[in-house]
Amino acid sequence: MEPIKKLFQSSFFLEINKRKNRLDLLQKEIAIFIPNDLVSLISIKSLVGRTLIVDVKSNAVAHKLKLQERKILDSINQKSEQGELLNKIKVRIIIQNKKIDKKLKVKSIYPIKKLRNLVHSIKDSPLKTSLNKLIKSRND
Numbered sequence: 001m002e003p004i005k006k007l008f009q010s011s012f013f014l015e016i017n018k019r020k021n022r023l024d025l026l027q028k029e030i031a032i033f034i035p036n037d038l039v040s041l042i043s044i045k046s047l048v049g050r051t052l053i054v055d056v057k058s059n060a061v062a063h064k065l066k067l068q069e070r071k072i073l074d075s076i077n078q079k080s081e082q083g084e085l086l087n088k089i090k091v092r093i094i095i096q097n098k099k100i101d102k103k104l105k106v107k108s109i110y111p112i113k114k115l116r117n118l119v120h121s122i123k124d125s126p127l128k129t130s131l132n133k134l135i136k137s138r139n140d
Contacts (some may be wrong), residue, residue, distance in 0.1 A: 024049065026076070033075045050087045055094050062091045097117060112138055 023044050031039045041061045045053045056062045065072075069089045077085050112135055119131045 010068060029076055030072060033072050051090050052086050053090045055092050057094055062093050065091055
């Protein structure tokens with residue numbers, strides 16, 4: 001167990017823990033300045049330079065966050081002792097895993113009617129049998 005503790009106390013993991021703690025602190029600070037209904041829908045992913053990257057779950061939440069961006073940035077920068085900490089919020093929309101049905105749901109009946117009329121107008125031939133197969137496959 002000791003070697004694992006030493007590994008987690010190395011400079012690499014200390015830097016990761018510092019970054020994680022800083023993002024958690026920013027998450028708490030932003031939760032103070034945004035409406036309560038948006039707090040659970042927003043998660044801070046990273047801080048790149050002076051740009052805060054935020055993940056949201058819907059387009060509506062992203063829009064509301066962008067509307068309040070300046071207010072949030074001003075309040076965070078006033079609270080910080082370092083001067084201007086942030087100058088931009090980048091919002092990424094995380095799309096939930098939705099299964100998309102790739103089958104054509106609405107089939108146009110007009111071309112099938114035209115093909116049926118053509119089939120009835122021609123005599124027995126390989127073309128007529130091929131068209132019949134095509135019509136039957138479109139109806140299934």
